[in-house]
Amino acid sequence: MYELQVEGMSCxxxxxxxxxxxxxxxxxxxxxxxxxxxxxxxxxxxxLQRIKSAVEEAGYPVLRTSAS
Incomplete structure (x- = not known):
């Protein structure tokens, strides 16, 4: 399970x-x-790094990640 803090999501x-x-x-x-x-x-x-990169390539900066 991963948690990402992602900037710019609004809708x-x-x-x-x-x-x-x-x-x-x-x-x-x-x-x-x-x-x-x-x-x-x-x-x-x-x-996790591949997921983070994919989210950022979609235009949403990832400010923080964690894995549990």
Missing amino acids: NHCINAVTKAVREVDASAEVDIVLAEQKVSIDSSAD
Whole structure:
């Protein structure tokens, strides 16, 4: 399970774009986004750095990451 603090998310389009970016790395990833907290929780076995890069390439800066 990963948690990312992602800047710039404000609407459903943002949720879809970030979810799509994560699923391009891991098609079976479970993605939960809380816009008010700018928090993305991801259940995936993919490499955290690859996920972070995909989200940033989609146009959303990742301020912080953690793995649990």
